[in-house]
Amino acid sequence: MNRRTFLIQAGAGGAAILSSGAWLSAESGAAPALADRLATLVAELEIKFPYAFALYTRDESLTLEVSDDGNRLTTTGPNEGIVAGIWDGGMMREEATSMANDAGIRRLRDRLLAFPAPLSKSVDMDPGPPIVTDLTEAGRIPIDSRSLTRRLDDLASLRAAVTKRSPALAMVRLESLQGSSERLFVNRTRRLYQKLSRAGIGGVAMARKGSGRPGFLFIRHRGIGGLEHVELSGPVVDRWVERTERLAGALPPEAGEMTVVTEPNVTGVVAHESFGHGVELDMFVKGRARAAAFIDKPVGSAMVNITDDPTRAGAWGFYHFDDEGWTAAPTRIIENGIFRRGLSDSFSARASGLPRTANGRRESWDHKAYARMSNIFFEPGQQTREELIRGVTKGLLVGHFSSGIEDPKGWGMQVVCQYGEVIENGRLTGRVVAPVTLSGYVPDVLGSVDGVANDLELPPGTCGKGYKEFVPVSSGGPTIRFKARVS
């Protein structure tokens, strides 16, 4: 972690950018200069309303892609803007603009002040204890320590090496990501600034065998930090190529309830869909979550421990404070099979009377804040992956999730995976099936967990609330074993 009192450097010229690779750091947002003006805005609004806040966000990314077509460099953003809100004792009113300047702030102020004053100003909202922070996460190996030209060359070399590993590979596309997320939050007691660097590497491979349907496999590694996240180790590449080949012409799995051993990325989605979405406290106050009736009650086997932790260094869902200015801290959701507490934003904590956690997150300035996960994971156990597989008479090893969906009220869950391998008599057979859908009733699934390995990973993902409101998260855990319906 880097703590600096002054973060923003003046822009560099194109030649300097090319030689240093400092594509993102050369252009920074307007956050530090905005802080005073947002503080003034909050003060003006609080003359009329019990509580006001302002949040500036800026997000951008650059993807370097190498494929048969050549090199492609694709940017998103910069997407920046300001949202300001007032609480009138009953509801939150927000105005948001992409104009992150004085004119935009004036428009927000004028629109918000046009709303009628609340009948009483005696109802307050806790702004939190005073904090001023100025934080940046550049990572262990800063992105700008290697030029774009060099990184494109490295990516092309890696792609050539991957392609050579198997004649069955008909297509390999690799991409490297870099980006940044800035947040400046201001209320009457807090002035919080953070800038997070994002980096990663990923790709898709396709293998063909004869005239059958091709096999596809995506991989993705991402984290908060720098070039340390832009690495694919030899064993990871070997496994990617081997599994892509095996997926060509793979048949669907034998359907029915069976024992499954899930790799960390699938384990994470199980946590995410079972006791992630289902314990976002806005679901409680809307009467949408069955978990509301299970606080301090058993919901899984004693081997189940699930935590959400935005402070997990390097993980894709890391942050110092949430988008409502609450200082990040871990929340232990399930402890030895007992559901303890959920995840909240300011609205759901106030409405439910349950503790506030630092999980009020927005996709960006032009989206609403909701209770959201950050880095959610099954905590690791003592066993090894091999021990879990050895304990299966007949079942499946499942990896490479492609999607998951929650059902907090019905306590159903569904996880779709790209890869399954049949286990018989404690051994992997090499027989591959795909796609594999795991589903089941959440308490049954968690209650059947009878093995938890020690190989914790926190794979990156993107999480939606329903079918929108996308935020970066990680969903992880170790290899675990349980029973589920396979189809």
Added chain:
Amino acid sequence: MPTPKNPIERLKAIPGLSAWVVSSRRTRREEIYFRRNETESRRSVENLGGRVDLFTTNGDRTGRGSFDIQAGDPAAFDRQIEKAMTLARLGSELPFPLAGKSEYGKVYLLDPEARDSLETMPSRARAAIQEGVGRTRDVRLAAAEVFVTKTNTAVINSAGAAAENDESSYFVEVVLMAGSGAGEQEHQARWRKRRFEDLDLATAVQREGERAIDRLSAVKPSAGATPVVFGPELLGDMIAFLVPLASGASAFRKDGALTIGEPIAELGADAGDPLIVELDALFPFGPLSYRIDALGTAGTNVRIIENGTFVRPHADAQFAHYLKLDRATGAPGTPQLPLGKLASADLRRDRYLEIVSVSDLVPSRGSGRFSAEIRLGYEVTGSTRRPVAGGTLTGNVFEVLSRARWSKEVSLHDRYVGPDLARVESGLTVVA
């Protein structure tokens, strides 16, 4: 704020720039969120921005650098151009020409009510939701969200393309509750339309309320192969999966499951009604309709699937050139499927499983296989209609679309224009 007119003079003066596209976008959105009958939050969002794409010639290749225009900071524009040029010089894509000036069809995408009364539309939607909920006994509203957006988009490129368009959109999501205690059931529904009148919201919410009641008595479906009848939700999922696989990019890279000139599934005598899929960018109030796409290609119509065969890809200017197609068809427009010969009532005959909704349809990109949890359906035998939930529906998208028989009733649905109902006799299985 930089507008498409202002930056163009700047771009013309840049040495080494071979082509450019500038777009502007002005969006205003009104949102309302409520739980039960209380308003949780109201929001207004104003987004003034756009995007610039710059192209350079790098030997026998081309490179592209892009950035979003930020309103209110003209100085940032110059800095971003410099960075985009740096990125463009590192690209090595095959060269291609941008679409030039063209006839831009008239396409109606702006709801007059959203144009004139944007701020009041969320409250009207709310009233319609409450009316719909009130029509069904024993159903309660748990939560709802309404977004109403109007957008003006303009695109200009260096080859002479220039057009603008106004559009609107409504997004409505409702969560309904039926029953009480441990047996309480939740039912969700969401709609996306361009016009308020197309939502027919009170009626739609009433229908979903009745489904919420049906969930109270739903049992697990019977396992095994079964004839299946399904409507816009599942068919929309399948079309949304199929269209990207039929893109010029996928055809050029040969990285999809479809091959030009070949059937999407080999079925022989099992084939259903002819599968024809067209993408029509000019369909009035179509969900994916547009007048000009992001690179400057005029909206048009293209038939991608004919009698079950993938006949040609939809392709933007880049991949149409690579594939030597006679024309670029731009971004995919609103999918259209033809009407069938049978009425919905005739498709709902004898024994069948009717699927209303599944949890999430995510087929395998390579094989088209899927397996999805059934959220609500009905097992029907003659005059007996039994609600079911749970279990999974498994099948193959390519085969289902090729085996389907379509209703002769067609409508403008959230993700396509076409049949209200489809039926397949074989190929789908329930795993209980």
